[in-house]
Structures are given as structure tokens and as C-alpha cells.
Amino acid sequence: MTDKPRRIAILGTGKMGSAIAGKLAAEGYELTLWNRSRGRAEKLRLGRVAAIPAEAVAGVDLAISSLTGPEAVRATYLGPAGALAGGRDLLFVDMSTAGPDVVVEIGEAATASGNRLVDAPILGAPPVVRDGKAAVLLGGIDSDVAMAISVLGSLGSTRHVGPLGSGARLKLVANSMLADILAAAAELQVAGEQAGLDSSDVFFALERLAPVLGPRRHGFVENRHEPTLFALRDLLKDLDLAAAMFGQASSRTPVTANVRGQFAGLTGEAGDLDVTAVAIPYRRGTPAGAPR
Numbered sequence: 001m002t003d004k005p006r007r008i009a010i011l012g013t014g015k016m017g018s019a020i021a022g023k024l025a026a027e028g029y030e031l032t033l034w035n036r037s038r039g040r041a042e043k044l045r046l047g048r049v050a051a052i053p054a055e056a057v058a059g060v061d062l063a064i065s066s067l068t069g070p071e072a073v074r075a076t077y078l079g080p081a082g083a084l085a086g087g088r089d090l091l092f093v094d095m096s097t098a099g100p101d102v103v104v105e106i107g108e109a110a111t112a113s114g115n116r117l118v119d120a121p122i123l124g125a126p127p128v129v130r131d132g133k134a135a136v137l138l139g140g141i142d143s144d145v146a147m148a149i150s151v152l153g154s155l156g157s158t159r160h161v162g163p164l165g166s167g168a169r170l171k172l173v174a175n176s177m178l179a180d181i182l183a184a185a186a187e188l189q190v191a192g193e194q195a196g197l198d199s200s201d202v203f204f205a206l207e208r209l210a211p212v213l214g215p216r217r218h219g220f221v222e223n224r225h226e227p228t229l230f231a232l233r234d235l236l237k238d239l240d241l242a243a244a245m246f247g248q249a250s251s252r253t254p255v256t257a258n259v260r261g262q263f264a265g266l267t268g269e270a271g272d273l274d275v276t277a278v279a280i281p282y283r284r285g286t287p288a289g290a291p292r
Contacts, residue, residue: 005061005091005151006030011053011076011083012096013041017066019126020095020155021046027154032056036072053077054086062151063087066095069237070102077106087115093148095120095136099172099241100165103139107164116140118148119164121171122155125215125229129155137174139166172242176256179239179275181210183259186279187287189220219276223283226273233271236263262288 006029010021013035021044025031031047034056041049050056053076057063063083067073073096077083083092084106092110094103094117103119110117117140124134134156138145140163149158161170185206192202199221206220207213218224239260246253262278265288270277281287 005147007032007060007062008151009034009050009056009060009063009083010047011056011063011065012036012067012072013044014066014068015126016095016122016129018044019129020064020066020122023130023132023155024151029151032060052081052086053083054081057083057086057090057092060090062091062093062147064093064095064151067098068096068234070098070241072096073098073102073106078109084109084113084115087113090115091144091147092117093120093152094118095122097121097171097175097238097241098168100168100245103165103168116144117164118144119167120148120152121167123171123174124156127215127229132156135159137161137167137170139168140164169245172238172245175235175238176242176253178212179235179259179263179278180256181212182216182275182278183262185210185213185220186276186282189279190282216274216276219274220279223279225270225277225280228272228274230275231272232263232275232277233267235275236260236267236271239263258288 008024008029009032010017011034013021013033021031025046032050033041033047034050034053035041038049065076067076092115107117119139120136122134122136128134132155136152136155136158138148138158138160145160152158161167188206189202193199203217203221215229266277270280
């Protein structure tokens with residue numbers, strides 16, 4: 001393995017994986033891509049496309065995964081066609097939001113196969129990643145994290161937050177905060193308008209206090225929830241993972257539990273829309289948990 005990784009495998013080319021791949025390609029890294037739907041990887045035209053994860057990681061210096069959840073992580077890493085079967089003393093960097101339990105599971109399997117794992121979930125929407133302004137939360141041993149940072153520093157700021165699994169835990173805390181902010185913004189955007197204020201002025205004030213709202217103006221001011229930066233059903237998945245983690249720690253999170261219920265109630269009609277769809281019930285006067 002080289003001291004400075006240059007040949008990188010990207011496992012998963014959804015919205016976030018594609019943004020990571022695009023940024024690394026622009027930085028001059030040599031990429032091999034794999035995606036469950038091969039055509040999606042081929043459409044990027046950023047490097048060789050492999051048929052299976054084991055093939056994608058053969059001969060690379062570092063492998064990065066960006067997948068949708070725990071089952072996708074297991075399916076990609078484990079088994080005879082899985083990524084761990086193709087690695088030889090290889091560092092894997094999982095950037096998925098799949099929770100700490102699967103990170104520990106894959107970490108143990110990586111060790112058993114002679115490989116290593118760092119978890120490195122990312123804070124920031126795909127456009128932020130492409131601009132190199134995201135934040136990466138890394139969990140793992142110092143030497144492995146240092147190697148991962150030598151590549152992931154291209155995506156934005158990096159922070160080593162503890163041993164393996166710590167990045168995954170902190171990402172669930174962060175995404176719970178995001179959900180809480182979105183729900184509060186939906187409530188107060190509509191309430192401000194109903195109090196006689198201009199919608200743009202209300203959003204100006206809310207964004208000033210919560211800058212994460214900035215790219216989502218179209219959802220809160222225009223009631224337009226496409227294009228989807230972050231699907232509502234994906235944030236609900238993260239809230240479910242967070243609820244399990246908080247439950248294991250006997251933490252009390254009533255605000256986030258209430259917000260999770262709001263997102264769950266909307267998945268049937270708005271699961272594929274952007275997370276700003278949490279505003280829909282407020283605009284039609286039927287927010288969950290409101291007094292009757």
C-alpha cells in the first residue's frame with residue numbers, strides 16, 4: 001500500500017457517493033466505481049466500473065463506501081463477492097449513515113479478513129461536498145484515521161472523534177438536530193406568515209439563526225419540495241437509528257421523538273420528497289401533535 005493513496009474505490013454512487021467521487025476525481029485521484037445499479041456508476045464517467053465490490057477494491061490503495069443503510073452496508077462488505085473478500089491489508093472508509101452497530105460488525109469482519117475500517121460519515125449536502133466545504137467525522141485508530149484524512153481532507157474539514165463507531169454515533173446526533181431544526185422551522189415559517197409577515201422576511205430571520213436552512217428556501221418559502229437534496233424517508237431512517245442508540249443509552253429525547261413521529265406520518269405521501277416536506281402539514285393546518 002502506498003503512503004499517499006491515489007487509487008480509490010468508491011462503493012455506492014447515489015447522491016452522496018457521486019458527489020464524493022466527483023470531488024476526488026477533480027482532485028486527480030484514480031477511481032474505480034461500483035454501484036448496485038451499474039448504469040448509475042457508468043453514467044458518471046469518472047473511472048472504471050466494476051461488476052462486484054470485491055473486484056472494485058482489488059489493487060486500490062483505499063476504499064470508500066457511501067451506502068443507504070445497515071443492510072446495504074452488510075450486502076456490500078460481506079460474502080464471497082463482498083468488498084472484504086477482495087481486500088488485502090486494505091483500509092476501508094465507510095461514509096454511510098448506517099449506525100454504530102453495523103460499523104462494529106463490519107469492523108470485526110474487516111479485522112478477521114486482514115483489513116481495517118474507519119467510519120467517516122459526512123455532514124453536508126452533496127453540493128457542499130462538491131464545493132469541498134463539508135465536515136467529516138472520523139472514528140478509528142490514529143494511523144488509519146490519518147491515512148483516511150489524507151484523502152478526505154479534499155471534501156472539507158475533518159475531525160477525529162474517537163474509536164471506531166464514534167463517527168457513526170455523532171452523525172446520528174447531528175442528523176437528529178437537523179430534523180429538530182427542520183420541524184421547528186416549518187412550524188415557525190408558517191406561524192410567522194399567519195401573523196402577517198412576509199414569507200421571505202420570516203425565512204431570512206430563521207436562516208440567520210439556523211444557516212443549515214439556506215439551501216432549502218424553496219421548500220419553506222415556495223412550498224416546493226423538489227429537487228430532493230435529502231429525502232424525507234432517508235432522514236426518518238436516521239431518526240430510527242438514533243432512537244435505537246439513545247434507547248440503548250437510556251437517554252431521554254422527547255423533542256426528537258416527537259419530530260420523528262412527524263416525519264413518520266409523512267412518509268406515505270412524501271417519502272421521496274426533500275426533508276422540507278415536513279412543512280406540508282403546517283401549510284394545510286394539520287400538524288402532528290397540535291391541540292385540537
